[in-house]
Amino acid sequence: MNSLKKADDAITQQESTAVGRRNMLKMTGSGIAALGAGLLAANQATAQTPIKLGTTWDKTFAKSDKVGHKKVSFRNRYGITLAADLYVPKNASGKLAALAVGGPFGAVKEQSSGLYAQTMAERGFITLAFDPSYTGESGGEPRNVASPDINTEDFSAAVDFLGLHARVDRARIGIIGICGWGGIALNAAAVDKRVRAVVASTMYDMTRVMSKGYNDGVTLEQRTQMLEQLGQQRWKDAEKGSPAYQPPYNLLKGGEAQFVVDYHDYYMKPRGYHPRAVNSGNAWSQTTPLSFMNMPILTYIAEISPRPLLLVHGEKAHSRYFSETAHAAAKGPKELLIIPGASHIDLYDRVDVIPFDKLTSFFKQHLASV
Numbered sequence: 001m002n003s004l005k006k007a008d009d010a011i012t013q014q015e016s017t018a019v020g021r022r023n024m025l026k027m028t029g030s031g032i033a034a035l036g037a038g039l040l041a042a043n044q045a046t047a048q049t050p051i052k053l054g055t056t057w058d059k060t061f062a063k064s065d066k067v068g069h070k071k072v073s074f075r076n077r078y079g080i081t082l083a084a085d086l087y088v089p090k091n092a093s094g095k096l097a098a099l100a101v102g103g104p105f106g107a108v109k110e111q112s113s114g115l116y117a118q119t120m121a122e123r124g125f126i127t128l129a130f131d132p133s134y135t136g137e138s139g140g141e142p143r144n145v146a147s148p149d150i151n152t153e154d155f156s157a158a159v160d161f162l163g164l165h166a167r168v169d170r171a172r173i174g175i176i177g178i179c180g181w182g183g184i185a186l187n188a189a190a191v192d193k194r195v196r197a198v199v200a201s202t203m204y205d206m207t208r209v210m211s212k213g214y215n216d217g218v219t220l221e222q223r224t225q226m227l228e229q230l231g232q233q234r235w236k237d238a239e240k241g242s243p244a245y246q247p248p249y250n251l252l253k254g255g256e257a258q259f260v261v262d263y264h265d266y267y268m269k270p271r272g273y274h275p276r277a278v279n280s281g282n283a284w285s286q287t288t289p290l291s292f293m294n295m296p297i298l299t300y301i302a303e304i305s306p307r308p309l310l311l312v313h314g315e316k317a318h319s320r321y322f323s324e325t326a327h328a329a330a331k332g333p334k335e336l337l338i339i340p341g342a343s344h345i346d347l348y349d350r351v352d353v354i355p356f357d358k359l360t361s362f363f364k365q366h367l368a369s370v
Helices: 110-122 148-164 180-191 207-212 220-240 258-267 288-292 320-329 358-366
Strands: 069-074 082-090 094-101 126-130 168-178 197-201 309-314 334-339
Touching: 069 148, 082 110, 094 110, 094 148, 094 180, 110 126, 110 168, 110 197, 110 358, 126 148, 148 168, 148 180, 148 288, 168 180, 168 358, 180 197, 180 207, 180 309, 180 320, 180 358, 197 334, 197 358, 207 288, 220 288, 309 320, 309 358, 320 334
Parallel strands: 094 126, 094 168, 168 197, 197 309, 309 334
Antiparallel strands: 069 082, 082 126
């Protein structure tokens, strides 16, 4: 997630004095940028065509011998085909509880969401890690765009798929959202009453950060300028017949805030790099922020209740305030678990830091058979 930053080329700069306000989503033209979890350091991406699903294990984590793995696909309500990895515990029998897992924003299922899904499958759940519309192996043109509405639908489409699986008890389906998909998961849980329990880990509210900047530091004047620039970019894209993309994400030039360096260390190094990920040297389209600018996705967070909500965040995460304000706005049952000493990125893949025991007990309690 990048903060306000000055552009050094065709994009003029504006800076915010708030800590961590550097490198937020770059907008076209000469204005400030707004960015989010995967929009951390603007990138230029070439259009990607979804590949045919294969059987190669190309994850950033090792394959478990405790679960069965299968690549699957399904369609969402908008007719977009989503690609996903289905994980089924090998030693379980009968109908099982299931979890749909998405995120982080700008990541693919071969990264953090797949790790969460495989680990929770080892613990007895049928799990599904999916690529959101327009990204990874999923369908949708143009490539590398996002939408708070369509991406919320992606979670519900994953619930559709799980509920039709012969081994899944459709009355026992939960969801996990990581980073920017944490906020999307909360929105999906609010609107989709089939979701019986929800976890948001190291959560970002993408509509908030894109429209208001980090720590809500964007002024009305700056917001207006961003929208004017985005409108002008639409003319350019319409004339060209295809979208322009931001500069490559997570390439460091020096002097970045620590959380930006952390993103680089995950997405651009063997630890988490994946060539299909928006955040791994690719980029969102320049106009991607438009649909996030006036659609606050956590407006109805209280309507998750009486279904349970668990928010997990690192003590030292720059994004911690997103979970804190979400927790305050939600109704019970709810819990905010702060992991001592953890950063935002630690909850992507540090299996010794991610509280999998807590996630397991949470879902076993709230997705118990009746």
